[in-house]
Amino acid sequence: MKSNWNYPTTMWVGKNRIKDLSIACKTLNINKPLLVTDSGLAKSKIVINVLANLKEGGISTELYSDVVGNPTGTNVTEGADYYNKNDCDGVIAFGGGSGLDVGKAIAFMSGQTLPIWDFEDVDDNWTKANSDKIAPIIAVPTTAGTGSETGRASVILNEETGVKNIIFHPKFLPSIVILDPVLTLSLPAKITAATGMDALAHNLEAYCAPGYHPMADGIALEGMRLINEWLLEAVNNGSNIEARQNMLTAASMGSTAFQKGLGAIHSLSHPVNALNNIHHGLSNAIFMPYVLTFNKDAIEKKIIKICDYLELKDRSFDGFVNWVLDLRKKLDMPHRLSEVIDEKNFDIDRLSKMALADPSTGGNPKKLTENDMRTMYQHSMSGELFK
Template sequence: MQKYNWNYPTTMWVGENRINDVASACKNLNIKKPLLVTDNGLAQSVIVKNTLSILKEGGIIAALYSNVVGNPTGTNVNEGADYYKKNNCDGVIAFGGGSGLDVGKAVAFMSGQNLPIWDFEDVGDNWTKANSDKIAPIIAVPTTAGTGSETGRASVILNEETGVKNIIFHPKFLPSIVILDPILTVGLPAKMTAATGMDALAHNLEAYCAPGYHPMADGIALEGMRLIDKWLLEAVSNGSNIEARMNMLTAASMGSTAFQKGLGAIHSLSHPVNALNNIHHGLSNAIFMPYVLTFNKDVIENKIIKICDYLELKDRSFDGFVNWVLDLRKKLDMPHKLSEVIDEKDFDIDRLSKMALADPSTGGNPKKLTEDDMRIMYQNSMTGELFK
């Protein structure tokens, strides 16, 4: 029998206004001077200003690094790590969406390393090169319900020199304490709520369809999809619904927990267009989802029918599930074709197909993939034609 490694999340403080406990989280981890890492937009927001005030009232003065961009770069991480050391920080509060969380985790990691960040790409046992004792403690505070980076052991960082998004991995990337507070997501615009929600769906869906033996991840992924089915549309149409926001935050964390089992071609196709065309990751995942599903049909049909049963869909068939995805995207006012967000002249299919095949997510796809397969899926996503 093949051997597997199963890992599960960390301490999670969940509920309305749990951000009020952020100073307690620092004290719990013996963090006296944290660096709060976020993007510039959030740095100007009420929720970040309130968080800094809560920390100050608790006797903790935090430094702030907010140069994070939407598709975070190695420069963001290096700048953040330098700022961390310059301010004599002793821990990181990673605050925001996937970009803020990924950079925050990577800053905590790189603050104690001498090798370049790219030496720790998630290939083989690269992570063992790190000095584990020098990795700073991390508190993660997500403000979107999508990436689930708060329960992940990796960060996705763009290498500006190569134009490739690299997955940087280490077990200690996993935050020590996660604060899931739905109040922090209430102000998220409807379009971003929709895109991040589809990202969470892609994580749960691809994890469930990935080959390998991990029934616990399968169970989490199924329930994550049920929560998304029940609450995503409500969170988008009524952003002040705290129950909907809480359930979507939970589903996002569940997706990241489940995809330790693997991802697949939805992510393989997404990462290159995120890097080269600056398309939002959740949006690209939503676009690619039905093309990858129909491409993989012959090996995932039985699994998809089980999802239909669990979601209690009216049409409990493979086509019924694909139609559910298409209908959900339509209700969320999301594009069906990649050509709706990328101009043909900016679409380098040869380069994209090579990058997609080399993406670490490719290995988790239910069907073995070739560069031609990637090209065909890209072409279909541009024309809007699903596989028959």
């Protein structure tokens, strides 16, 4: 199966579409791209083959691979300097969420004079940017989770404050995305599981966010259906190309849908990721049932609609929560945050303040206070769901 989609951007979908990367560069008039990825991928056969194919296609490529798991402002600054020093004219953002986020941010910052933090997703900060100086972006995800390839923002850690900031501009959206399931075949089962739960969190929170956006709602519902059908198969049988393709698609759908908004799952996750270096998909999976049960009175009708669409046996709010709990159990994921974070390193006061200030908080179905964040953190540490 091979397809070309044009929503929300141009997307080339199917097995071995990575071989069309040089064509993508030429389509966007990119002659000397900077390929941005992490150090592990940079040494892999995947990237070595990609660079060889680009060279064969007449594309001279530079490589920046100092991206860390929770990408930092330093990654972006160094990458933008490298981009300009080598006279690059476009970015290939390659890898998981970190590689994609840093790649997009480098393409953005390569032509800006203000610090990256001036473009945090607050009010109309994005209008401060020089839009004409943003380099064209091609995104190639190698995990099925963040959906950053269809997003208009990057999540970057400010090392000075310890806060993950969301940097936004409409032109962060890549011009061409390549969804090739072959690139995800070597993903370990645990990473496949965690990134899959990240995709579920995106679709779920987007659907539950308040506001009128039927297009986002429809995309989120179908994204969750694909995850329900294919995530366990992708984890248990990683060589299944169909499962890998559907999970890549569901991840892109989640990011497309959350233009509508996210919520407390992400508000609670971002500070934990920044201060405790916990994988974002894993923390989203842990927080999911606690946030669901906290929000119950505001989302119960929507959750039942999800149950109907997924054709769950128990089409009730509790039935959906049990489905989430059962899915996590089958994926061998922890129920309590205390299973992955030592309580001695758990600064609940600081985390609660950071969670409330997170941009995702505004999309939560219920208005939140700092005490609400504290309570949800406490429940996630003890393992007790809200009743």
